[in-house]
Amino acid sequence: MTDHKPRYKAYHHPAGGWGAAGATAKVLLEQSVVTKGSRALLAMNQPGGFKCPSCAFPDPDCKKTLEFCENGAKALAFEATKRRVTREFFASHTVSELMEKSDYWLEMQGRLTEPMRYDAVSDRYVPCEWDEAFAMIGDHLRALESPHHAEFYTSGRTPNEAAFLYSIFVRAFGTNNFPDCSNMCHEPTSRGLPPSIGVGKGTVVMEDFEHAEAIFVIGQNTGTNSPRMMTNLVEARKRGVPIVAVNPMPERALIRFTEPQDVIQMATFGSTPIASEFVHIRIGGDLALFKGMMKVMFEREAQGETVLDHDFIREHTVGFDLVRQDVLAQSWRDIVEISGVEEAQIRRCAEIYMRSRATMICYGMGLTQHQEGSRLLQQVVNLLLIKGNFGKPGAGIAPIRGHSNVQGDRTVGIDEKPTDDYLDRVRDVFGFEPPRGHGHHTVETVEAMQNGTAKVFIGMGGNFVRAVPDTERSYAAMRKLALTVGINTKLNRGHLVHGRNALILPVVARSEAIYTLAGEQFVTIEDSMSTVTASRGVLAPASPDLLPEVEIVCRMARATLPDSKIPWESYIEDYSLIRDKIADVYPEIYSDFSERIKRPQGFHLDVPPRRLVWPTPNGKANFLLMPGLEVNAPVSDPAMLRLATVRSHDQFNTTIYSYNDRYRGVYNDRMVLFMNADDRAARGLASGARIALETISDDGVRRRVEGLTVLDYPMPRGAVAGYYPELNPLLPLEYYDKISGTPAAKSIPVRVVA
Numbered sequence: 022m023t024d025h026k027p028r029y030k031a032y033h034h035p036a037g038g039w040g041a042a043g044a045t046a047k048v049l050l051e052q053s054v055v056t057k058g059s060r061a062l063l064a065m066n067q068p069g070g071f072k073c074p075s076c077a078f079p080d081p082d083c084k085k086t087l088e089f090c091e092n093g094a095k096a097l098a099f100e101a102t103k104r105r106v107t108r109e110f111f112a113s114h115t116v117s118e119l120m121e122k123s124d125y126w127l128e129m130q131g132r133l134t135e136p137m138r139y140d141a142v143s144d145r146y147v148p149c150e151w152d153e154a155f156a157m158i159g160d161h162l163r164a165l166e167s168p169h170h171a172e173f174y175t176s177g178r179t180p181n182e183a184a185f186l187y188s189i190f191v192r193a194f195g196t197n198n199f200p201d202c203s204n205m206c207h208e209p210t211s212r213g214l215p216p217s218i219g220v221g222k223g224t225v226v227m228e229d230f231e232h233a234e235a236i237f238v239i240g241q242n243t244g245t246n247s248p249r250m251m252t253n254l255v256e257a258r259k260r261g262v263p264i265v266a267v268n269p270m271p272e273r274a275l276i277r278f279t280e281p282q283d284v285i286q287m288a289t290f291g292s293t294p295i296a297s298e299f300v301h302i303r304i305g306g307d308l309a310l311f312k313g314m315m316k317v318m319f320e321r322e323a324q325g326e327t328v329l330d331h332d333f334i335r336e337h338t339v340g341f342d343l344v345r346q347d348v349l350a351q352s353w354r355d356i357v358e359i360s361g362v363e364e365a366q367i368r369r370c371a372e373i374y375m376r377s378r379a380t381m382i383c384y385g386m387g388l389t390q391h392q393e394g395s396r397l398l399q400q401v402v403n404l405l406l407i408k409g410n411f412g413k414p415g416a417g418i419a420p421i422r423g424h425s426n427v428q429g430d431r432t433v434g435i436d437e438k439p440t441d442d443y444l445d446r447v448r449d450v451f452g453f454e455p456p457r458g459h460g461h462h463t464v465e466t467v468e469a470m471q472n473g474t475a476k477v478f479i480g481m482g483g484n485f486v487r488a489v490p491d492t493e494r495s496y497a498a499m500r501k502l503a504l505t506v507g508i509n510t511k512l513n514r515g516h517l518v519h520g521r522n523a524l525i526l527p528v529v530a531r532s533e534a535i536y537t538l539a540g541e542q543f544v545t546i547e548d549s550m551s552t553v554t555a556s557r558g559v560l561a562p563a564s565p566d567l568l569p570e571v572e573i574v575c576r577m578a579r580a581t582l583p584d585s586k587i588p589w590e591s592y593i594e595d596y597s598l599i600r601d602k603i604a605d606v607y608p609e610i611y612s613d614f615s616e617r618i619k620r621p622q623g624f625h626l627d628v629p630p631r632r633l634v635w636p637t638p639n640g641k642a643n644f645l646l647m648p649g650l651e652v653n654a655p656v657s658d659p660a661m662l663r664l665a666t667v668r669s670h671d672q673f674n675t676t677i678y679s680y681n682d683r684y685r686g687v688y689n690d691r692m693v694l695f696m697n698a699d700d701r702a703a704r705g706l707a708s709g710a711r712i713a714l715e716t717i718s719d720d721g722v723r724r725r726v727e728g729l730t731v732l733d734y735p736m737p738r739g740a741v742a743g744y745y746p747e748l749n750p751l752l753p754l755e756y757y758d759k760i761s762g763t764p765a766a767k768s769i770p771v772r773v774v775a
């Protein structure tokens with residue numbers, strides 16, 4: 022019997038260790054995949070096996086066996102579950118009834134098994150043939166007044182082959198409307214870094230962890246969201262490499278960690294301290310911290326010391342002087358106040374950075390999801406450039422991506438703002454003229470639904486309506502559509518908040534084998550460090566009526582474009598033909614794709630800044646100026662708190678595995694608000710008080726979430742945190758980084774209402 026009463030109890034153990042081992046065993050048991058699962062786990066991340074469906078962090082050393090992490094095991098267990106959502110399930114629940122259920126309950130129903138169509142008369146999903154489903158999609162798309170009235174979403178689990186064909190199909194149909202999960206995630210990386218260094222990707226590879234002399238982990242909850250990276254951090258720490266963690270939440274794994282794979286540590290209940298410096302930053306305080314660190318260095322230089330890499334700055338960069346002037350003009354008082362960090366600690370961080378001859382800066386959503394996320398990342402680059410931290414082992418910028426193939430999807434064409442060069446190559450390779458105008462990103466897609474120009478929404482994976490901001494308004498927008506299509510492994514809210522017509526199309530999952538007339542097929546994935554590897558599922562598909570994503574794309578294309586000259590039918594059978602076309606469209610990085618993918622370790626896609634080549638318009642790395650110290654527009658309301666919406670340890674984005682968040686000491690509850698005890702007392706609240714939160718905005722819309730329990734937590738003053746997606750109703754659609762379109766989900770201005 023599980024006890025469902027909420028419990029809050031601080032977690033004093035190291036992260037990882039027996040807690041993680043126990044949690045892994047429990048989840049495998051609950052999803053009853055122990056026998057099937059152990060075989061699958063053995064094949065996960067091994068050459069010849071499949072890529073972990075969880076995060077985008079590269080695979081550990083292929084020589085180690087059974088190397089998986091607690092959260093990788095959870096992702097696999099929930100994918101390989103024995104539970105099934107059948108036609109009988111849909112017959113016995115109306116959609117309105119299902120709407121009353123929690124996201125957790127929907128997820129726990131198991132894998133989708135056959136295509137379903139919404140029937141308005143009975144308010145139920147009813148079985149439908151695949152042919153009928155594709156015909157319905159084709160009919161709707163062809164009937165549109167303009168191809169721009171359709172929106173084609175992609176979530177980052179879709180492999181390269183399916184994503185590439187999807188981008189070709191949609192462009193052949195006539196639009197660049199490619200909202201993507203990346204638009205809510207690392208888009209500031211994709212848009213912010215190119216003006217600085219010429220590429221929108223990270224510049225480090227796995228080996229760099231072995232050569233780094235200092236590692237910064239900023240705005241990223243490593244132990245939960247990319248646990249495999251803990252191995253690298255533990256190894257670095259054991260070598261005496263200083264690690265600086267910058268976070269408003271003292272995330273457990275960044276403080277102490279026990280490696281579940283380390284037999285001695287496990288047997289002795291030992292652990293490794295991780296952060297040598299934990300910087301308890303205010304939400305949005307990172308810009309002030311970076312400028313403070315630079316100020317220390319510029320001051321040292323003014324005193325005659327050499328701490329910068331002047332040769333590098335002279336040879337490779339433009340714009341240094343303006344940045345130095347700007348930084349020196351900032352006062353320590355402002356830097357300390359806005360960052361929330363003592364001057365002495367900023368000086369210690371600068372000292373660590375100055376002494377290191379090779380520094381890596383890793384970051385996650387804590388830097389990207391702010392109103393000026395893209396420009397903030399350019400300041401991270403400035404910090405790296407002043408010490409020449411590019412083009413040498415152990416140095417560089419390391420965006421830690423989210424979904425396992427989100428970076429790959431972008432590389433192979435899922436891009437609402439494609440370049441002309443790329444479009445020319447598509448035209449030359451496929452023989453049609455692709456549309457040139459920019460399409461919609463995620464926020465613009467919701468806006469198009471609201472104002473009625475969008476009529477059809479197709480979701481290649483993901484859970485769009487639950488991931489986007491402004492839940493109530495987004496639900497209403499989605500319901501105005503003529504057709505919504507969810508191409509998924511699992512039932513989710515997106516199927517229930519639907520258009521007048523709706524389809525659920527179930528797919529073969531990452532861990533499952535794909536056989537076609539041409540034999541066994543594999544797909545490919547690009548990880549966070551630009552390495553492309555093959556992924557081959559080993560399990561039998563959850564149901565005989567599932568289709569692979571590639572086949573779904575090809576059949577949608579044929580149904581929509583009956584006269585298309587593109588040989589869609591042959592791609593269904595032989596995925597190497599798709600890889601040949603990828604090589605044709607991207608000769609610089611994907612030449613010889615079919616040969617190179619045979620290497621068990623895969624191959625690395627060239628990232629020019631690693632070679633000190635800068636594909637920027639001026640051929641240099643650019644110092645870019647971001648005036649001031651604020652990353653979000655200041656709010657004058659004295660009652661304002663900044664809210665960061667974060668993931669718990671037991672969820673994958675909108676998929677809720679359980680109501681626990683072990684490392685933060687929360688059990689059986691997700692409706693909590695982490696708050697500093699002084700902020701709580703200042704509002705006259707008792708610990709454990711039930712409150713509502715309201716967004717502070719001037720657009721006249723009331724956004725409110727009720728029923729939150731206040732928990733005393735070591736947050737900086739003025740900063741609160743709670744869980745995504747429950748708090749998405751508080752995030753205004755208009756509140757996003759204008760360069761990238763990424764909603765500022767880490768800095769929502771809110772006030773407490775009793």
Ligand SMILES: Nc1nc2c(c(=O)[nH]1)N[C@H]1C(S)=C(S)[C@@H](COP(=O)(O)OP(=O)(O)OC[C@H]3O[C@@H](n4cnc5c(=O)[nH]c(N)nc54)[C@H](O)[C@@H]3O)O[C@H]1N2
Nearest residue numbers: 076092240241242246304305385386387423424668673674
């Ligand atoms: N198990 C599991 N793995 C996942 C996911 C998952 O949901 N579950 N999601 C995947 C996806 S799509 C992504 S994008 C990644 C997300 O991985 P993360 O980037 O770790 O995502 P978040 O949980 O949103 O947390 C970000 C961190 O930023 C901190 N933070 C908030 N505001 C600030 C700030 O102003 N400054 C700084 N310095 N820090 C701040 C928060 O306290 C939190 O520790 O993980 C991927 N991997």
Ligand SMILES: Nc1nc2c(c(=O)[nH]1)N[C@H]1C(S)=C(S)[C@@H](COP(=O)(O)OP(=O)(O)OC[C@H]3O[C@@H](n4cnc5c(=O)[nH]c(N)nc54)[C@H](O)[C@@H]3O)O[C@H]1N2
Nearest residue numbers: 176202205206482483484488509510511513674675745766
């Ligand atoms: N407030 C707030 N909002 C956020 C964030 C935040 O931190 N705060 N984070 C944002 C981020 S970083 C992201 S990436 C987005 C995530 O947004 P999405 O990527 O849209 O959401 P997921 O929850 O990852 O999608 C889960 C669904 O994917 C489907 N799925 C799983 N595996 C596969 C597969 O192999 N193929 C197919 N076709 N479908 C599959 C399942 O049906 C499952 O229900 O949310 C964003 N929204």
Ligand SMILES: [Mo]
Nearest residue numbers: 206207423424
């Ligand atoms: Mo993400």
